[in-house]
Amino acid sequence: MAWQYQDLIDEFYWDIERYKKEYYSHDEAINMTFDEFYSESIVDEMEKALIFIVYVELSLQNPRIFSKTKDILIYELESINLEEIESQIKDGQLTQKQFEELSSRKEKALQEIKLMPIDLCNQAR
Numbered sequence: 001m002a003w004q005y006q007d008l009i010d011e012f013y014w015d016i017e018r019y020k021k022e023y024y025s026h027d028e029a030i031n032m033t034f035d036e037f038y039s040e041s042i043v044d045e046m047e048k049a050l051i052f053i054v055y056v057e058l059s060l061q062n063p064r065i066f067s068k069t070k071d072i073l074i075y076e077l078e079s080i081n082l083e084e085i086e087s088q089i090k091d092g093q094l095t096q097k098q099f100e101e102l103s104s105r106k107e108k109a110l111q112e113i114k115l116m117p118i119d120l121c122n123q124a125r
Contacts, residue, residue: 003047005094005102012037012054030058045084046093049102052076056109064119077110 003011012033019029034055042048056073059065065073086099094102 002044002091002093003050004092005046005050005098008037008047008050009054012051016058026058027062030055044088044093045081046088046102049080049085049106052080053102053105053109056113057105060109060112060116064117065113067118067120070113070116070118073113074110077106077113080106082106 015033015036016029019032020026024032034051037051038048038055042051052073056077059069059073082099082103085094085102088094089096089099
């Protein structure tokens with residue numbers, strides 16, 4: 001079953017808050033939630049895009065990002081196929097307004113992560 005646009009966002013944030021209530025840090029909570037939601041076998045382009053966009057938006061709350069992680073996230077954001085996602089409007093997974101929001105969020109996240117300072121230590125938070 002394919003996720004609906006807003007349902008996926010809400011569930012992602014809900015899981016993060018659940019982990020925080022279990023006394024995990026912000027970083028641990030977003031990473032654990034990402035691991036729950038993301039799989040390389042995801043074929044739904046909207047689902048994959050939203051998972052990465054929300055993950056990047058939350059990661060931007062940190063002062064720095066590990067250099068390799070930054071490269072991977074930039075690659076993933078640049079790889080989002082907006083044309084394929086736009087075709088999902090007719091399937092009812094998202095509306096035109098939600099598509100425009102997704103596109104805008106993608107561009108903003110991409111611009112901001114490119115400017116984010118890097119940390120060369122993968123264990124730093």
